[in-house]
Amino acid sequence: MPLHLAAMNGHVSIAKLLCCFGANVNATEGKYGRTALHYTVERRHPAMLHFLVSQCGALTEAETYSGYTAHQMAMAAEPVLAALLADLGAQTRPCLLEKFSSDDEDNYVDSNLSLAAPWRPQIDKNTSLTNEALHLVA
Known part of the structure; x- marks a missing residue:
C-alpha cells in the first residue's frame, strides 16, 4: 500500500499527494491490520503523524488485529509521539507492552x-x- 510505505519512511510530501488522489488513510494492511498511522508511530515520524491525523483524518482509535492503537504503540516505543497523539485527541488507554x-x-x-x-x-x-x-x- 503506497500510503503505508510513505508513512513508514516519513515522506510527508508523497503522503500529501496520495491523500489528494484519494488514498484511504485508514486502510489496514493484511498481516497485522496496521494503518499508516501505526507504521508512522513504529518508525517514529512526528511530522507524518501530525499530518495524517490533523489533515487526513486518520483514526487514532484504529486497532491492529491484536487490539493495539497507535497511542498504545507510541506509549511503549516513543512517549513524545504518545503525547502528540494525545494532543491531537487520541484516547489514552493502558499500554500492556513494555516495548512494542x-x-x-x-x-x-x-x-x-x-x-x-x-x-x-x-x-x-x-x-x-x-x-x-x-x-x-x-
Missing part, C-alpha cells in the same frame, strides 16, 4: 497456533504423505 515491536504480533499469532496442537499428528501425517508423493514425482 513487530515481533510482538508475530508472537501473539504463534501463541494462538498452540491451540491447533491436538491436530498436530494429523497435520504431520498429511505433510509426510505430501512429501512422499512429491519425491515420487521428482
Whole structure:
C-alpha cells in the first residue's frame, strides 16, 4: 500500500499527494491490520503523524488485529509521539507492552497456533504423505 510505505519512511510530501488522489488513510494492511498511522508511530515520524491525523483524518482509535492503537504503540516505543497523539485527541488507554515491536504480533499469532496442537499428528501425517508423493514425482 503506497500510503503505508510513505508513512513508514516519513515522506510527508508523497503522503500529501496520495491523500489528494484519494488514498484511504485508514486502510489496514493484511498481516497485522496496521494503518499508516501505526507504521508512522513504529518508525517514529512526528511530522507524518501530525499530518495524517490533523489533515487526513486518520483514526487514532484504529486497532491492529491484536487490539493495539497507535497511542498504545507510541506509549511503549516513543512517549513524545504518545503525547502528540494525545494532543491531537487520541484516547489514552493502558499500554500492556513494555516495548512494542513487530515481533510482538508475530508472537501473539504463534501463541494462538498452540491451540491447533491436538491436530498436530494429523497435520504431520498429511505433510509426510505430501512429501512422499512429491519425491515420487521428482
